[in-house]
Amino acid sequence: MEQAIKIDTDNQQENSAAIKIEKKITAAIDIKNTTKVYGENTASAMVALDEVSLTINDNEFFTLLGPSGCGKTTLLRLIAGFEQPTKGEIMLFGSHLEGLPPHKRSVNTVFQQYSLFPHMTVAQNIAFGLEMLGKSKGEVNRSVSEVLALVQMEHLAQRKTDQLSGGQQQRVALARALAPHPKVLLLDEPLSALDFKLRKEMQIELKRLQNETGITFIFVTHDQEEALTMSDRIAVLQDGHIMQVGTPHEIYNHPTRRFVADFIGDINILEGELIDKDKTHGKVKLACGIEVEASLPAQSENLNKKVSVAVRPEQLSIGQVNEAGHLTGVISNLIYFGSGSHIDVTFDNGERVTVRQQSNNNGKQDFLINDAVSICFSADSFQILTD
């Protein structure tokens, strides 16, 4: 790994690929066909995770994203050891975690409610894990002050935790979990209790900490914007299934399933017919008239003839009417917000798309409701979805 980085500075292009390969080899967490059923063999049995397989790489900021009840926290608790999988296995750097209680796993958690020990000072809270690992007193003290400096809380070391603000408690919870240098740090919606401004600050802070410590972070959130901002990769979950795994860029620009497309950001979904396809792209005849090229999802073998295609509002723009090969329609609604406008265009067949149009620089209003317009788009804007 070290060598790869060294060469990387000499020859960036070639070796960034080498690092990627290297990263794939060292999996921090490997989850194989894992199922978790709560209340098994009872009438109220609930499947929280269903045959989930997932590999999380070393030194990665990985986010589990999904609405509440999708199984993301369950997955975190399985890794931490608070729950045992009903089926399947979880490996931590190649070694099985099966049957290991939480205190024997080199994994630490930052809890949603922080769960700081109320009878201890900040420093004692942070020292707890190190003491339990049997570190010497000098070592404990050194690590505690190191981590306190890392989260910029040195001045509050002797405070009781109930005398801290929410943001400070958050930092202590982070410091406490980082102090024993776990192989993987689990973060269970740690920012959800903070106000907007503090949350933004902590997002940057978390990203910095992950960079500085080199520890693999597994971050759970239901906030899609948070996930896009912070993650190296994201897994989107729904109803105990992983819907898509990818970089924020992939997840945002090439959602492969309807749920992912809907869940993250604003998106237009149009119906059409698949008339031709090669390995990566398909030709779709949209219900509103024209044919477009669209990216195919990874598993495209079982696609029906009838498909849905998705396109982001910012990948569309309004052009003059009657430009060849473009969609044409009538502006049915227009929302202006300074740097741009959201323009709803309705087609002849009643389908409607939203276009995010940049404001032009001549200061005049270009479009009015009921104008007939055509919609321009660049290649690779459309994505075929599976359900």
Add this chain to the structure above:
Amino acid sequence: MTDLTVNNQTLSSSVQTQEQRQQKVRRLLLAPSLITILIIGVLPLSVVLVYSFLEPGAFGGVKWNFSTNAYVQLFFEADIFDGSLSFTTAYLEIFWRSISLAVMATLGCVLVGFPTAYFIATQPPERRNIFLFLITIPFWTNLLIRTYAMLLILRDEGVINIGLQNIGIIDQAIPLLYTEFAVSLGLIYSFLPFMVLPIYSSMEKFDFRLLEAGFDLYANRLKVLWRIIIPIAKPGIAAGCILVFIPSLGAYITPEVLGGGKSMMIGNLIYSQFGAARNWPFGAAIALILMAVVLISLMVYMRRTGDKGGLSHG
């Protein structure tokens, strides 16, 4: 201008009289409880204090002559013939036995009461009340009756001995009754609720998610118990210990019924001085010394724990 100042003065004086009136009302309202405390608290204690410095009457009661004999008697025995004093440990032994039995009872109550309170605190709220209700049921029956029930269980022909004999574990009855074991068991039984309730109240709002945080930070069950649960329950444990230790130290019925002659405690000694022994001043002196022992141990305890735990939280 002058009108105004006059006005101000009358105003302030009327405010003053109103305040004074309020204070008067307040004192009047407090009076019944103050008088009650005086009659049932201060007055009897003063009598005990005065009696302890008098001479015993021949047939009980006191002779009104000042004497410190009662206190001397606790440590020294007067020779029947020449009246010379020699050191005796007879009464000190009773003190020592009382303290050790009270400590045993307190420890026993912690060992039984803490898990009980913890268990109740882990139950869903509506079920907690049922358990707390069950804890208080023994209070519905007279302590003497309950102690006799213990006697029936512990005696040679009691449930335990007969049961063990029938199973064939023992051939002869084990003498359980009239031992220090019987007394401490009786004390634990009598005062257990005083341990359970304060510990429960300190555990009631315990955030059980802290246990997961402990496990997550490499603590095993035992360490989680020692480092997280017990420190948080400490104010309750301390309050429970005080509430069990004090009445145990002065217990009368339990050692009387279950202890026989060999396991006499301070309470029985005091009783015998006012009864058969007819030495009221000595009884009064022992009672005061018992009080001093309790006060001193409480003060030592409070100083050591500072303002962090103990009574202030219990």
